[in-house]
Amino acid sequence: MRENDSLNPSLIRQWILNKFDIQRIQEELTALGYDQEYISEQIKGFKKAKIAKRQTDGFIFLAVGAVLGFISCVLTIINPIPSIYYWILYGLTSIAVILICAGLYYLFE
Numbered sequence: 001m002r003e004n005d006s007l008n009p010s011l012i013r014q015w016i017l018n019k020f021d022i023q024r025i026q027e028e029l030t031a032l033g034y035d036q037e038y039i040s041e042q043i044k045g046f047k048k049a050k051i052a053k054r055q056t057d058g059f060i061f062l063a064v065g066a067v068l069g070f071i072s073c074v075l076t077i078i079n080p081i082p083s084i085y086y087w088i089l090y091g092l093t094s095i096a097v098i099l100i101c102a103g104l105y106y107l108f109e
Helices: 009-017 022-032 036-078 082-108
Strands: none
Touching (some): 009 036, 036 082
């Protein structure tokens, strides 16, 4: 058995990029000879990193949707080009709402 180290962020990032599941991580660490306590620490770190990435994506979607919704609102009120008024009112607003809903899904799921 190997001696326990602290969390290995580069290894966790590699697992996230390769889209490993928990079972595969356990198999890999067991094959390398780590004990069960170290494996559970690494899995906890993996879960935290995965949740943090998902929350970051959610906040990005929320921010983009909010900015797009604000732009849509301002352009609808100002009405700079009357021929595309309905595109802005319904199209841009719908896209903003969809992005906000996606951001909320990522944030709360």
